[in-house]
Amino acid sequence: SSSCPDGRKRRVCYYYDPGIANVDYGAHHVMVPRRVAMTHGLVTSYKLLPDMELLRTRPATEDELAGILTDDYRRLLRDLTPGTYRADTARRHHIGALSGDKRNDNPVIDGLWDYCARYAGGSLAAARALGSGKSDIAINWSGGMHHACSGEASGFCYVNDIVLAIRELLAAFPRVLYVDIDVHHGDGVEKYFAADGRVMTASFHQYGRGGKGGDTFFFPGTGSAEDVGEGAGKYRTLNVPMKAGMDDAGYRELFVPIMREVMGVFRPDAIVLQCGADSLSGDKLGEFNLSVRGHAECVRYLRSFNVPLLLLGGGGYTINHVASCWCYETAVAVGKEKEIPDDIPHHGYEHYYKDQGYKLHYGVTKVGRNAASTKEHMDNIRNEALKNVQNLHE
Ligand code: V1P
Ligand code: CA
Ligand code: ZN
Known part of the structure; x- marks a missing residue:
């Protein structure tokens, strides 16, 4: 049974397309789509599938993708292969050489x-399952590509499946809240809905590099607290920029009060949560210090509001950590996070977990936040975010 601490069972739909596992960004690249197959391996071996409806998806059609892509960029994506590559056209849309x-x-x-159509198809199907009332929580770990724009690729993202899913949700729900816990700013989603009063976007992210590079660029460089949206969407864009080294306790001190206020003021009819796992400790790109439990606390907290919830993937570059995290968050979705053992069951991918002692929860080595995150600094970020949200009352 999938009984839950708050006494209500959730109908969970889980979308998985094995066609994504073999996609290859290249030998030197940090994005490894296999991490979604590893997640699925864990979810299966932990016996979480019987608590959900497992759904294979169909790739999004060209017509469906046309709604969020310019004609030029859509044709380029559709026809581009390593063989037809032409530097001038591809570079215009920020697609690099080979x-x-x-x-x-x-x-x-x-x-x-095919890759884009598959991950977008999963998010679209998941949004439809929520919109029709067929499920309470829908999951697509291969989605969450938050940087893509209508006319160009950015940050490993080619088509923005999140925008596609939110547009679909708006057909069924008047107000949609988007929350982004990837370590990077959710710029593509924010930009698309900046002037739209029906969608509120909230991104928590690293702003500036850690160590000696404190004032230097951390991708994509946007997402300051002053960035609040425009027109009908004013104060419906929320940014919570944080310093490197952010840990579980510090993250919760910001996430919980800020999201409680957002839920109370914006009162969304559906929530989309981008669960980028590059905010975990030990990530290859991100410099945050969250544990799997700390990351999953965000899922647990938003789930507790009993609003239709779409869970998507995103970044995450230490792939064993990513799979642990998304498997644990799948358990949170079905209400079984207290029941799954820490020892990783045999399932064919277990060799990836040697460095973490074959345990689901790996040790967070650095304790304590970066010295730059003083109490005063934390109070400042929280107060600035709360002030922005409270402007929605007026
Ligand atoms: O910083 C950049 C480039 C430098 N240009 C001016 C932009 N790129 C970053 C991109 C990070 C994308 C994150 C995506 C996501 O939010 C969602 C899926 O997680 C970058 C970095 C970095 N350290 O920031 N690219 C790479 N590293 C990279 C490393 C190896 C191979 C290819 C790219
Ligand atoms: Ca983010
Ligand atoms: Zn990221």
Whole structure:
């Protein structure tokens, strides 16, 4: 049974497309789609599938994707292969040369269009399951590509499945809240709905680098607290910029009071939560210090409001940590996080978890936040965010 601490069972739909596991960004790239297959391996071996409806998805159609892409960019994505690549056209849409190039964010992937159609198809189907009232929580770990814009790729994201899903949700729900706990700013989603009063976006992210590079650029460089939206969407864009080193306690001190206020003031009819796992401790790109439980606390907290909830993936570059996290969050969705044992069951991918002692919960090594996150600094970020939300009352 999937009884829950708050006494209500949730109908959970889980979307998984095995066609994504073999997508290859190139040998030097940090984005590894196999992490979704690893997550699925854990979810299966922990026996969480019987508590959900497992749904295979169909790829999004060209017509469906046309709603969020410019004609130029859609044709490029559809027709682009390593063989047809032309530098002038591709670069206009921020797609770099071939996947072998080092540090090329958006390479020409083999089967690029099919990959985009599949991860977007999952998010679209998940949104439809919520919109029709068929499920309370819908999950697509291969989605969450928050940087993509209508005319160009950005930060490993080619099409914005989140925008597609939110547009679908708006057909069924008057107000949709988007929350982004990826370590990077959710710029693509924010930009798309900046002037739309029906959608509120809230991103928690690292702003500036840690260590000696405190004032230097951390991708994508946007998302300051002053960035609040415009027109009908004014104060419906919320940004919570944090310093490197943020830990569980500090994150919760910001996330809980800020989201409590957002829920009370905006009163969403549906929530989309982008669960980028690069905010975990030990990530290859992010410099936060969250444990799997600390990350999942965000899922647990938003789930407790009993509003239709869409859970999406996103970033996450230490792939064993990512799979642990998304498996644990799947358990949170079905209300079984207290029941799953820490020892990882045999399932064929267990060799990936050697460094974490074959345990689901790995040790967070650094304790305590970066010295820069003083109490005063934390109070400032929280108060600035709360002030922005309270402007919605007026
Ligand atoms: O910083 C950049 C480039 C430098 N240009 C001016 C932009 N790119 C970052 C992109 C990070 C994307 C994160 C995506 C997500 O939010 C959602 C899926 O997680 C970047 C970095 C970095 N350290 O910030 N790209 C790479 N590292 C990279 C590393 C190896 C191979 C290819 C790219
Ligand atoms: Ca974020
Ligand atoms: Zn990220």
